[in-house]
Amino acid sequence: MTKKELKLLAHNSYTKGFLDAKKVKRIAKLLRVIELRQYIKELKKFEQGKTVRIVVPNMEMVNQTMVNKVRAKYPNKRVIVDEDPELILGVKIIDNDLIYELNLKNSLENINKYMIEQYDN
Amino acid sequence: MITSEEIIKELETGLKSFSLNPKMQNVGIVEKNNDGVIVASGLSQVEMGELVSFEDGSEGFVLNLNEDSVSIILLGKGENIKEGDTVKRTGRLLSINASEDLLERVINPLGEPLDGKAKIKKGKDMPIEKIAPGIVEREPVSEPVKTGIKAIDAMIPIGRGQRELIIGDRGLGKTAIAIDTIINQAAQKNLKPLICIYVAIGQKQSRVAQIIDKLKEADALKFTIIVSSSASDSAASQYLAPYAGVAIAEYFLEKGKDVLIVYDDLTKHAWAYRQISLVLKRPAGREAYPGDIFYLHSRLLERAVKLNKENGGGSITALPIIETQANDVSAYIPTNVISITDGQIYLQEDLFHAGIRPAISVGLSVSRVGGSAQTSAMKSISGIMRIELSQYNDLAAFAQFGSELDPVTAAQLERGKRTIEILKQPQYQPLPEALEYLSIWAVSNGKLDDIPVNQIQKFETEYHEYMKRNHKKIIDDLSKGNKPNDDLVKQIEKATSEFKKTFKF
Numbered sequence: 082m083t084k085k086e087l088k089l090l091a092h093n094s095y096t097k098g099f100l101d102a103k104k105v106k107r108i109a110k111l112l113r114v115i116e117l118r119q120y121i122k123e124l125k126k127f128e129q130g131k132t133v134r135i136v137v138p139n140m141e142m143v144n145q146t147m148v149n150k151v152r153a154k155y156p157n158k159r160v161i162v163d164e165d166p167e168l169i170l171g172v173k174i175i176d177n178d179l180i181y182e183l184n185l186k187n188s189l190e191n192i193n194k195y196m197i198e199q200y201d202n
Numbered sequence: 203m204i205t206s207e208e209i210i211k212e213l214e215t216g217l218k219s220f221s222l223n224p225k226m227q228n229v230g231i232v233e234k235n236n237d238g239v240i241v242a243s244g245l246s247q248v249e250m251g252e253l254v255s256f257e258d259g260s261e262g263f264v265l266n267l268n269e270d271s272v273s274i275i276l277l278g279k280g281e282n283i284k285e286g287d288t289v290k291r292t293g294r295l296l297s298i299n300a301s302e303d304l305l306e307r308v309i310n311p312l313g314e315p316l317d318g319k320a321k322i323k324k325g326k327d328m329p330i331e332k333i334a335p336g337i338v339e340r341e342p343v344s345e346p347v348k349t350g351i352k353a354i355d356a357m358i359p360i361g362r363g364q365r366e367l368i369i370g371d372r373g374l375g376k377t378a379i380a381i382d383t384i385i386n387q388a389a390q391k392n393l394k395p396l397i398c399i400y401v402a403i404g405q406k407q408s409r410v411a412q413i414i415d416k417l418k419e420a421d422a423l424k425f426t427i428i429v430s431s432s433a434s435d436s437a438a439s440q441y442l443a444p445y446a447g448v449a450i451a452e453y454f455l456e457k458g459k460d461v462l463i464v465y466d467d468l469t470k471h472a473w474a475y476r477q478i479s480l481v482l483k484r485p486a487g488r489e490a491y492p493g494d495i496f497y498l499h500s501r502l503l504e505r506a507v508k509l510n511k512e513n514g515g516g517s518i519t520a521l522p523i524i525e526t527q528a529n530d531v532s533a534y535i536p537t538n539v540i541s542i543t544d545g546q547i548y549l550q551e552d553l554f555h556a557g558i559r560p561a562i563s564v565g566l567s568v569s570r571v572g573g574s575a576q577t578s579a580m581k582s583i584s585g586i587m588r589i590e591l592s593q594y595n596d597l598a599a600f601a602q603f604g605s606e607l608d609p610v611t612a613a614q615l616e617r618g619k620r621t622i623e624i625l626k627q628p629q630y631q632p633l634p635e636a637l638e639y640l641s642i643w644a645v646s647n648g649k650l651d652d653i654p655v656n657q658i659q660k661f662e663t664e665y666h667e668y669m670k671r672n673h674k675k676i677i678d679d680l681s682k683g684n685k686p687n688d689d690l691v692k693q694i695e696k697a698t699s700e701f702k703k704t705f706k707f
Binding site for chain 2: 177
């Protein structure tokens with residue numbers, strides 16, 4: 082099976098926008114190990130594309146209004162909230178390959194990078 | 203000495219231009235790392251040719267945009283990049299730091315010094331890839347680039363803004379012509395100074411070191427920049443080298459300066475691009491080169507330009523070098539570059555072995571636009587010489603079959619032999635225009651007809667010395683480049699006759 086066919090298979094493993102367990106099981110049984118590996122990879126990619134992650138420094142900061150706002154922005158995607166204390170303050174939203182940085186950690190990193198670029202030469 | 207106020211002011215201006223606004227990043231995941239080519243998924247918004255950075259700090263640039271992945275060529279070694287690593291867009295296209303600080307320096311295509319000297323000061327970031335200036339910004343070539351090589355300055359003149367190909371087999375003196383041209387700029391006083399950039403692509407490091415030594419010896423390094431990507435460097439680095447060179451040239455062009463850039467050589471550049479293309483799995487065409495191999499060189503050489511006064515009036519003259527195999531100019535890359543350039547200097551092996559050096563084949567070499575840039579002095583004598591030389595070549599072929607020749611033909615043959623002899627010139631010894639003129643004038647006016655052929659070079663050396671010593675005014679007048687008036691011609695004739703009386707052979 083080609084990569085393209087496996088990609089199509091992964092795409093068709095969804096029913097009404099959700100991964101269909103029955104379909105997946107049926108497909109997985111018929112695939113060889115090497116194909117199964119690629120199929121899982123493609124499924125992961127699809128899942129990543131269908132998920133929006135909100136990363137906050139502290140879970141206590143999260144309230145339902147905020148999550149609802151993000152959900153409204155991405156109506157066809159699953160919203161997951163994660164914790165990362167390294168952010169210090171603010172939030173990070175990961176939408177597949179797009180990352181929106183609105184946190185202190187990123188700002189400090191940017192200042193540091195800028196200073197090195199401007200004044201270290 | 204920078205004052206404390208200046209330091210604080212600089213910091214403040216820096217901070218003003220720095221934005222703390224939220225930032226959106228576009229990232230990707232490394233899927234494969236094969237032969238210096240990274241395949242990454244994600245990066246859905248990345249642009250062609252954009253610079254991307256990896257977790258370990260190394261950088262690469264995007265050369266392929268596929269349906270769900272991008273291919274990235276690494277600029278460094280990137281040994282620490284592994285599957286699953288994150289790769290980020292930088293939003294920048296590949297550029298090189300250009301400034302006057304680069305003069306007398308040897309750098310790699312990324313602008314990093316290779317000469318062990320201090321770090322190069324921050325100048326202006328010049329894009330490596332840029333669309334060449336359009337028709338409106340250009341003007342025809344009108345000023346000469348004096349190479350100091352008699353055969354070229356007289357018969358294949360090069361103008362500022364021209365692209366003149368130097369083509370021939372290996373070891374025939376292609377680089378020597380380019381280096382002589384750079385060396386000759388040290389002696390130019392009447393023309394606008396020319397900044398020289400020598401781009402070494404896929405060459406041995408020892409060879410580049412030799413060239414640097416030669417330029418240093420001739421005091422020509424002070425106005426020269428060397429961009430080197432040697433044979434041991436990655437194909438990506440070799441691919442970038444000529445673009446980096448021309449980006450630096452454009453920095454000086456923006457300032458209205460004249461630049462000469464030598465690409466040594468574009469055959470190896472094409473090889474490097476072929477290697478990259480094959481690794482990127484692009485469809486291979488003739489001689490396994492990719493389909494856009496013509497565009498690779500045409501977009502580079504189109505950046506050679508003579509700008510009009512409204513756009514600063516600067517120029518970039520390009521001297522690309524192509525190495526042929528067994529004198530085959532009809533191979534893929536040579537024909538491509540021949541069709542892109544404004545003429546070619548063709549070096550032939552049989553001439554080289556016959557002792558004619560530089561081994562320029564006058565019949566096959568041509569300068570399509572340089573004629574209008576030639577000084578009127580040189581123009582006034584080169585025409586006669588060119589005709590005599592072509593007549594000689596025709597007659598010499600026939601003379602091989604017959605033993606008896608009429609006096610006119612015999613005289614033409616003798617003149618031709620002397621013309622060829624006078625065009626011989628040792629390496630790294632470019633001549634000022636006045637002396638070139640005197641040599642060509644002497645042979646074209648029959649002043650050498652009574653000198654044995656094997657004494658011509660001795661005659662020329664002593665004649666030049668004599669004229670420099672005793673007739674400085676004639677030299678000065680000829681250096682202006684104007685067509686000599688009758689009075690000056692009489693003076694030259696008188697001086698030449700005087701010298702001939704003293705010349706012993």
